[in-house]
Amino acid sequence: MKRTVWLTTALLIMNLLITPGMINGQDISLPSPSRKGGMPLMEALNVRGSARLFSDKELSLQQLSDLLWAAWGINREADGKRTAPSSRNMQEMDVYVSLKNGLYLYDARGNMLKQIHDRDIRALTGTQDFPAAAPVNLVYVADLARRGLKEGQQVTDTDLLSSWANTGFMAQNVYLWCASEGMSCVIRALVPRDKLEPEMGLKPLQKVILAQTNLKWASNRSRR
Numbered sequence: 638m639k640r641t642v643w644l645t646t647a648l649l650i651m652n653l654l655i656t657p658g659m660i661n662g663q664d665i666s667l668p669s670p671s672r673k674g675g676m677p678l679m680e681a682l683n684v685r686g687s688a689r690l691f692s693d694k695e696l697s698l699q700q701l702s703d704l705l706w707a708a709w710g711i712n713r714e715a716d717g718k719r720t721a722p723s724s725r726n727m728q729e730m731d732v733y734v735s736l737k738n739g740l741y742l743y744d745a746r747g748n749m750l751k752q753i754h755d756r757d758i759r760a761l762t763g764t765q766d767f768p769a770a771a772p773v774n775l776v777y778v779a780d781l782a783r784r785g786l787k788e789g790q791q792v793t794d795t796d797l798l799s800s801w802a803n804t805g806f807m808a809q810n811v812y813l814w815c816a817s818e819g820m821s822c823v824i825r826a827l828v829p830r831d832k833l834e835p836e837m838g839l840k841p842l843q844k845v846i847l848a849q850t851n852l853k854w855a856s857n858r859s860r861r
C-alpha cells in the first residue's frame with residue numbers, strides 16, 4: 638500500500654515536471670545563437686528562394702540554434718520579444734522540429750529542444766516526398782489557448798488568420814537565414830494536418846499552420 642502511494646506521488650511529480658506530450662528526457666541543449674555576422678541583408682534577399690532538392694547532411698547544433706533563433710528566438714531579453722512579430726504580441730506560435738531521432742519543441746527561453754517523442758515522423762510533416770529524407774522539418778503550430786480560446790471551443794478559420802500571418806514572418810526569417818548560410822529551404826502548406834496533429838500529441842486548441850523543410854544545398858545547388 639505504502640509502495641503504491643509512493644509510486645503514484647512520484648508519477649504525479651514527474652508529470653508536473655514534464656512538458657505535455659513529452660515521453661522522455663532526451664532534450665537537446667543548444668549553443669547560444671550567433672546573433673552576429675551573416676550575409677548583408679540585400680545580398681540575402683537577392684538569393685532567397687525555395688528549393689526542393691536537398692543533400693541529407695545533418696545540420697550542426699550551432700546551425701540549428703541559429704536557424705531557430707532566426708525563426709522565433711528572443712531578441713529583446715528585457716521584455717521577451719521575438720525575432721518575428723506576432724499579432725498583439727500574443728506569441729501563440731510554437732516551432733516544433735522534426736528530426737530523424739525524434740520530435741522536439743523549440744524552447745527559446747531555455748535555448749533548448751525539448752523532446753516530445755523519439756519517433757521519426759518527418760514523412761508525416763508533408764505530402765511531398767522530400768520531407769521524409771530532409772534532416773530538418775520545422776512545423777509551425779498555433780496554440781489558440783494563448784489567444785484566449787477556451788477548451789472545447791470550435792476553432793474557425795478566422796481564429797487562425799493572425800497565426801497564419803505570424804507564421805509568414807517566421808518562415809521569411811528562416812528563408813533569409815538559409816539564404817545567408819547557403820542553405821536551402823521551402824515553406825509548405827501541403828501538410829497532412831489530420832494525421833500529423835495526433836502524431837505530434839497536440840491538444841485540440843493547438844493547430845498546425847505550415848511546415849518548412851531546411852537542408853544544406855545539394856552539391857550542384859540545384860533548385861528544382
Ligand SMILES: Cc1cc2nc3c(=O)[nH]c(=O)nc-3n(C[C@H](O)[C@H](O)[C@H](O)COP(=O)(O)O)c2cc1C
Pocket residue numbers: 685686687688689765823824825826827828
Ligand atoms: C503559403 C505558402 C505555401 C506553400 N506551400 C508549398 C508546399 O506545400 N510545397 C512546396 O513545395 N512549396 C510550397 N510553397 C512555396 C512556393 O511554391 C514558392 O514560394 C513559389 O513557387 C515561389 O518560389 P520562390 O519561393 O523560390 O520565390 C508555398 C509558399 C507559400 C507562401
